[in-house]
Amino acid sequence: xxxxxxxxxxxxxxxxxxxxxxxxxxxxxxxxxxxxxxxxxxxxxxxxxxxxxxxxxxxxxxxxxxxxxxxxxxxxxxxxxxxxxxxxxxxxxxxxxxxxxxxxxxxxxxxxxxxxxxxxxxxxxxxxxxxxxxxxxxxxxxxxxxxxxxxxxxxxxxxxxxxxxxxxxxxxxxxxxxxxxxxxxxxxxxxxxxxxxxxxxxxxxxxxxxxxxxxxxxxxxxxxxxxxxxxxxxxxxxxxxxxxxxxxxxxxxxxxxxxxx
Numbered sequence: 477x478x479x480x481x482x483x484x485x486x487x488x489x490x491x492x493x494x495x496x497x498x499x500x501x502x503x504x505x506x507x508x509x510x511x512x513x514x515x516x517x518x519x520x521x522x523x524x525x526x527x528x529x530x531x532x533x534x535x536x537x538x539x540x541x542x543x544x545x546x547x548x549x550x551x552x553x554x555x556x557x558x559x560x561x562x563x564x565x566x567x568x569x570x571x572x573x574x575x576x577x578x579x580x581x582x583x584x585x586x587x588x589x590x591x592x593x594x595x596x597x598x599x600x601x602x603x604x605x606x607x608x609x610x611x612x613x614x615x616x617x618x619x620x621x622x623x624x625x626x627x628x629x630x631x632x633x634x635x636x637x638x639x640x641x642x643x644x645x646x647x648x649x650x651x652x653x654x655x656x657x658x659x660x661x662x663x664x665x666x667x668x669x670x671x672x673x674x675x676x677x678x679x680x681x682x683x684x685x686x687x688x689x690x691x692x693x694x695x696x697x698x699x700x701x702x703x704x705x706x707x708x709x710x711x712x713x714x715x716x717x718x719x720x721x722x723x724x725x726x727x728x729x730x731x732x733x734x735x736x737x
Contacts, residue, residue, distance in 0.1 A: 478510075481518075493530075508541065511561070524573045525554055529561035529586065537568050544572040544598030544616070560586035560604070571596040578617050585622070594626075597634065609646065621656065623678060639725050641674045653733040655695075656722050657688055666737045667696055680718065687714045691722060696736050702726070 478496040480486055486498060487506040495513040498504060502516045505523030513531040516522065520534045526541030534540060541557045543549055555574040558581055565571070569590045574581040578599025585604040590596070594608045597616035608614065608626045615634030620626065624638045627646035632638060639656030644665065654660045657675055659668045670692045675685055691714050694705050709723060726733060 484516075499536075505541070524557060526557040526559070526573070528559045529563070531561055532559055532563040532565065534565045535567045535569075535592075538565055539570045540565065542570065542572055544575050546575050546598060546616070548577075549575055549598075555598075556581040557584075558582070559584040560588075562587045563590070564588070565590045566594075567592040569594050569596075572598045574599045575616075591628070603640070623674065624654075625674070633731075636731055637725070637729070640721065641671055641678060643671045643674055650734075652731050653725070653729045655733050656725050657692070657718070658734070660734050662737075665734045667734050668736075675718075684716045684718050687716045687719050688722070690714060691719045695722075695726065 478492040480498045481500040483500045484498045484502045486504040489506045490504045491509040493510060493512045496510045497515045499516055499518040501518055502520045507525045508522050509527045511528060511530040514528050515533045517535045519536045520538050522540045524541035543551060553576055555576065557571060557573050563584060572582060575598050582598055582600050584602045587604055588602060588606045590608045591610040593611040595613040597614055599617045600614050601619045603620060603622035605623045606620050609628035611628060612626050612630040614632045617635045618632050619637040621638060621640040623641045626644045627648060629646055630644055630648045632650040636650055637653045638644065638650060639654055641657045642654045643659045644650060644654060645661035648661055648665050649663050650665050654665060657671050659671050661668050670689055675688065691709055694708050700708060706723065
């Protein structure tokens with residue numbers, strides 16, 4: 477059975493799974509579904525068409541599933557928020573519903589950490605094992621891929637992508653796509669190198685790390701035109717899955733991507 481503090485306000489139609497714990501003065505709206513082992517700390521606020529995956533912990537004064545900050549949004553629109561499993565959502569975090577123009581849903585993966593005061597805008601897509609540090613803001617429609625780390629006080633522009641295993645320095649402004657496996661920093665981010673520590677921690681083999689290092693040199697330091705760089709990567713047989721994902725990311729960039737200074 478769920479454990480609900482007597483001062484919490486839980487709509488009778490909300491769906492609470494076994495092992496859910498709801499703390500004092502927390503608020504749970506009518507269309508909310510909390511899966512097994514979800515914990516809402518005191519004063520947490522969850523509403524809207526929101527699903528929260530198993531064992532996710534939501535800390536005091538969070539606002540999860542509220543209306544998006546979009547002047548064209550109509551409260552009658554039944555858009556959604558999907559939060560995966562094993563996430564940690566710390567104090568004063570806000571995560572908003574999607575909008576019809578953005579596919580109707582904001583989506584959060586598994587095992588992510590949202591530190592205090594961070595914000596996830598409408599229609600954002602967050603992968604797995606992501607860290608968003610304190611007081612960072614992720615604009616609407618942005619995409620943060622697996623294992624990315626967003627440094628404190630960073631702003632990510634709407635519709636921008638941050639690739640897998642990217643390390644974004646604190647106080648950064650991400651206005652263009654950040655290529656996978658990179659270190660980016662600056663008021664308008666530029667590439668500062670390969671995220672060697674991050675890819676080593678993920679357990680990539682020495683061969684894969686060597687291929688990524690070579691691919692990075694070709695794309696960002698050889699001064700080749702991008703089309704020529706793609707061809708050079710193929711000619712040199714850099715064929716690991718990780719290099720393939722990097723190539724695909726660059727080929728599909730719509731906003732352009734960060735480059736070295």
